[in-house]
Amino acid sequence: MHIEEISIVNFKNLNEVKVGFSPKLNCFIGNNGAGKTNMLDAIYYLSFCKSFFNASDQLNINHEENFFMLNGNYHRSESKEVISCGLQKGQKKQFKRNTKIYKKLQEHIGLLPLVMITPSDGNLILGGSDERRKFMDGVISQYDQNYLNDLLKYNRALLQRNNLLKQFASARFFDEELLSIWDSQLVEYGTRIHEQRTIFVEKLIPVFQRYYSFISQGNEIVGLEHQSDLYGNDFEAELKAALSKDRAAQYTTVGIHKDDLVLNIGDYAIKKLGSQGQKKTYLVALKLAQFDFIKEISGQKPILLLDDIFDKLDQHRVEQIVTTVAGEQFGQIFITDTNREHLDTIIRKMDTDFRIFNVQSGKVELAQ
Structure with missing residues (x-):
């Protein structure tokens, strides 16, 4: 299972983003605050009907706008899935699977398995x-x-x-x-x-x-x-x-x-x-x-989101983690980092299909 494409409007600092992904490795590189983690959170949202970081849905709307929209195209087993979510200020969010509105959001949980590793996991x-x-x-x-x-x-x-x-x-x-x-x-x-x-x-x-x-x-x-x-x-x-x-x-x-x-x-x-x-x-x-x-x-192989996970780890442990996720037991992976050297090391180790995206001030572009 993997996400093929995502469209984002007014989600946090991501005003208008539409990008296609590799079924294997996707890397977001940029400075802190550029929007890398928000990209991961948008993908997380489509799996869990909520943000990983914000308990209040209203906080996910860009502060200058009145709504946000997310749309993801997935390849799941032998089928295609289109998952979308819209939220307007002061109203209830609407979640759809293939244009059909969910009566209960809990019906969606588990359809798109996902694991996210982030610095905030330290709270565990x-x-x-x-x-x-x-x-x-x-x-x-x-x-x-x-x-x-x-x-x-x-x-x-x-x-x-x-x-x-x-x-x-x-x-x-x-x-x-x-x-x-x-x-x-x-x-x-x-x-x-x-x-x-x-x-x-x-x-x-x-x-x-x-x-x-x-x-x-x-x-x-x-x-x-x-x-x-x-x-x-x-x-x-x-x-x-x-x-x-x-x-x-x-x-x-x-x-x-x-x-x-x-x-x-x-x-x-x-x-x-x-x-x-x-x-x-x-x-x-x-x-x-x-x-x-x-x-x-x-x-199914869950989507794996790795947000700035190499901070505070020595080189040996970084290499061991990269060796692990490069294995066949893992499917689609998303990684954020401010350090291009980290990403180049991962790409060399994994020897697989990949895409690198530059993220700057909420803009996401495929790197040349």
């Missing part, structure tokens, strides 16, 4: 547990629509339960039977979510460790562990046991919304003791393992 290590849960949820949702549905229903039930707890505290009144309605929903959806997260992490760990070992040339040992209240515990019993604590806190203190991933290098948290290069290697290995996982489940 440095941020809170919500960042690591989003990572798990984002991967599993790409291939399991039932998981995504369960997650949405769980979060709605959690919101209702938390609102009830606040209302009880405010009114100095308590109705356990009313609360139990939401307890049963949390247990139903949460148990299934826990099962899928457990399977995902168990399968991810050996692939992740193999990638890390290759990139670091075996110099470090890394670990990954899924933490959850549901391991060895009955969720319904846990909710009952935590009831007095929940009432005092006025929110639900146990459940899969408290899950975390423990990220270690050796016997220690990489957050505390890992060097910048080790942290970057950890993230790249984690995302490449994500790529393998999605490819195996979906039967």
Whole structure:
């Protein structure tokens, strides 16, 4: 699967862009702030119906305009797909597949598998547990629509339960039977979510460790562990046991919304003791393992977006990453960099069809 062409109007600083891509390697080169990362984000948007960086869709509209439009032509298996999105200020965005409007955006997730590696992935290590849960949820949702549905229903039930707890505290009144309605929903959806997260992490760990070992040339040992209240515990019993604590806190203190991933290098948290290069290697290995996982489940090679990933890595690790992504297991790749030497090294190593684009002040042109 690959994207053949993209048309962009008023998306961030990209006012009017229309370019065709190589089915293998595509490189965007330009100074910081030129629009390279925005190109990757536009491709990401067409896969996930949202920006990788902006939680608010309105922020993706060029500040001097009232709307943005994205259109991508894809080659998927033996079929052609045209995916388009339009958003006008103050209105709801419209997503289309082959001119047919999606009734629910979640129906689109997983159609165009994609993995993006960016400097902001550092939040997986440095941020809170919500960042690591989003990572798990984002991967599993790409291939399991039932998981995504369960997650949405769980979060709605959690919101209702938390609102009830606040209302009880405010009114100095308590109705356990009313609360139990939401307890049963949390247990139903949460148990299934826990099962899928457990399977995902168990399968991810050996692939992740193999990638890390290759990139670091075996110099470090890394670990990954899924933490959850549901391991060895009955969720319904846990909710009952935590009831007095929940009432005092006025929110639900146990459940899969408290899950975390423990990220270690050796016997220690990489957050505390890992060097910048080790942290970057950890993230790249984690995302490449994500790529393998999605490819195996979906039967398609995801599009791989690499945004400025060579910063803070020594030459040996850069070469190991390039050697990895040059393999046949990878399909279409997009890379951004400010350093043309990096890109020339990649092109020589990969020995494949490629296109290089110069990006300057929101203008994107094929390099001569």
